[in-house]
Amino acid sequence: MKIRVEGLSEKPLILSAQEPVSGYTALLEAQENGECVFLEPLQLDIRAEKEFDHVRVHGRVGTRARFTCSRCLAEFETDVVSEFTVFYSKATEIALEEEVALTEEDLVSAPFDGDSIDFTREIEEQVLMEIPIKPLCREECRGLCATCGADLNAGDCGCNRAGTGFTFSALKNFTVKH
Ligand SMILES: [Zn+2]
Ligand SMILES: [Zn+2]
Numbered sequence: 001m002k003i004r005v006e007g008l009s010e011k012p013l014i015l016s017a018q019e020p021v022s023g024y025t026a027l028l029e030a031q032e033n034g035e036c037v038f039l040e041p042l043q044l045d046i047r048a049e050k051e052f053d054h055v056r057v058h059g060r061v062g063t064r065a066r067f068t069c070s071r072c073l074a075e076f077e078t079d080v081v082s083e084f085t086v087f088y089s090k091a092t093e094i095a096l097e098e099e100v101a102l103t104e105e106d107l108v109s110a111p112f113d114g115d116s117i118d119f120t121r122e123i124e125e126q127v128l129m130e131i132p133i134k135p136l137c138r139e140e141c142r143g144l145c146a147t148c149g150a151d152l153n154a155g156d157c158g159c160n161r162a163g164t165g166f167t168f169s170a171l172k173n174f175t176v177k178h
Helices: 025-032 091-097 120-129 165-176
Strands: 002-004 013-019 042-051 054-068 075-090 107-112 116-118
Touching: 025 120, 042 120, 054 120, 075 120, 107 116
Parallel strands: 075 107
Antiparallel strands: 002 116, 013 042, 042 054, 054 075
């Protein structure tokens, strides 16, 4: 996604668009590497406004993706959403920009060339940051039995797993109670 800087005034420019993941090579790569499968196009909401010598862009990117749980190997779907704020300065003014005291934690400063700003890289980075290295179908996923390979989320397989004794039986009693 790109915007032209020329037409920007103090009045914020508000853009909302859907873009196919196929336009984002880094996301396609993540998909090819088996990190996830994107199920929906990217929903982009961008607010851009001219501020002093830079352009302040606040954006939200959202989609839905399918992951494979790193513990139980089950597939699950989840929303992938990220918000970001980027200050775009003309490439020649970036040094000046760094002198400005910035307080917002997620603040990123990026240069732009010529008279348009391309958000593609920022959007890619935001989505990639939301992709977990070890996806979990849920926080308390119990994974697979190391002995027989059964999905322990579905119940105890009956194997004797030494070392997990007390905690495990306590957990089991807890989940069986209604
Ligand atoms: Zn799981
Ligand atoms: Zn087992």
